[in-house]
Amino acid sequence: MMPKTMKTATIFKGPESDPTRVRVEISDIEIPTPKDGQVLIKVIVSGTNPKDWKVPVYMPAFGPHNTGDDVAGIVAAVGKGVTEFKVGDRVAAFHEMRTPFGSFAEYAVAWETTTFSLPDHTSFEEAATIPLAAMTAVVGLHARLNLPSRWETQSAEREAVEKGGIVVYGAAGAVGAFAIKLLSRANLHPIIAIAGKGIPFVETLLDMTRGDVVVDYRKGDDAVVKGIADAVPKGQKLMYAFDTVSSNNSYTNIFKVLDLRGHITFVLPGKKYEGIPETVNDSITTVGSVHGKPDDLWDLGYVYFRLISLGLKQGWFSGHPYEVIPGGLQGVQQGLDNLRDGKNSALKYVYRIEETEGYSG
Structure with missing residues (x-):
């Protein structure tokens, strides 16, 4: 009772x-x-x-x-x-x-x-x-960056990622790690992961045969910028970035490589993000959107939580x-x-x- x-x-x-x-x-x-x-x-x-x-x-x-x-x-x-x-x-x-x-x-x-x-x-x-961290990754990837799911095999967004890659800044944190898992499930590579002490963990999530790399932010801003730039396939443009840190120099480092018409999403609401080029498509990832705040993404939350449940059952999500x-x-x-x-x-x-x-x- x-x-x-x-x-x-x-x-x-x-x-x-x-x-x-x-x-x-x-x-x-x-x-x-x-x-x-x-x-x-x-x-x-x-x-x-x-x-x-x-x-x-x-x-x-x-x-x-x-x-x-x-x-x-x-x-x-x-x-x-x-x-x-x-x-x-x-x-x-x-x-x-x-x-x-x-x-x-x-x-x-x-x-x-x-x-x-x-x-x-x-x-x-x-x-x-x-729950919260995985759904933050879902909203960031699929609602804010408008990246395709696994079953959407042909799209301009998929082509752009496959050519130039996608940055996940803060890859060892829960949101970053879940983003990598979801990107991998959606067959979106190469993934350019930025991490520090958690690099050994992040490496277990990446597929180096698909061009995935990890960049160590502890080596300093210049090394991070160079690492991102070197990871973008030669002759291609970096069009997508998910900044799950959104503080210190994370996004300013990204902007030094991101194409001027690229897409980036942040996770900290209320913060003043300075120095964003006017042509960059920037957004805030608000996980409360799956509860209708500030926008109505109830259906996105419903579908992806059930997909996560399936992933746990089948073993491709953890x-x-x-x-x-x-x-x-x-x-x-x-x-x-x-x-x-x-x-x-x-x-x-x-x-x-x-x-x-x-x-x-």
Whole structure:
């Protein structure tokens, strides 16, 4: 029998003495009832993302809230109109950002459209690394850059990538790594991956026989620019770039090689990107679009989450490397602090909710 209350973690902006630090408070609230079209999920493992600490710090207008959006667990109840899932199903889901009942809790809610089934061989820990980051890669590649899927064998965009390649800056991070997996599944090469400490991991994702290369950003900006330029096939133009870092000198390095009529997408909203040539087609990849914000990409999210589920089943898609932070919800503070301090490389932090002190089961 389901309990009436649950533990949840709320993320607050930290003290004035340390304005970029967040504060996590754990409290007991009533377990929500799913609305029409929603699924209530008993959270087994929650993932986390850099925005989980950045939103409270840099977007305080949204107020303190449960910022977790990567859910992996078991369906506990379904709202009216839900036909795809039933109680007891193993699922993962992308919770709608900045809405109540996120994944840092014993139970979370998600829309049916952004929930997907898990095969038995996919652990909840692996599954918790997927939803937000993988869908960010989907939106960036297929909605913002308008790149073709695997079954779209003939298009001007495919021809442009096959001739000049595509840059994935920040390839060891979850969004970058998922982008490489999706590009490979779509048969889009050569991939020019930019990474640092995570290069050994990134190399496992690339196909060097298709012209894929990895460039080490630790060697400095000039070396990065040269590495990108050298990776573009001779006589061709670099027309596409996915900047999953969107900070430091990432995009300025790209612009030194990208064609003046090329396409680039960034991942940080609200940032002022300076020095973009007027003729370059630039965009912001907003993963909230699969929940209708700011544009309506519900169908894209629905289709690709089901494709990801199939990929997990067939083995051509997998989650990101992860580290379990002990303590369940009590561990969220440590995970967010680690993300703020840049301690993670090529991995995602996840939390086993049953390890929470006072867990009700």
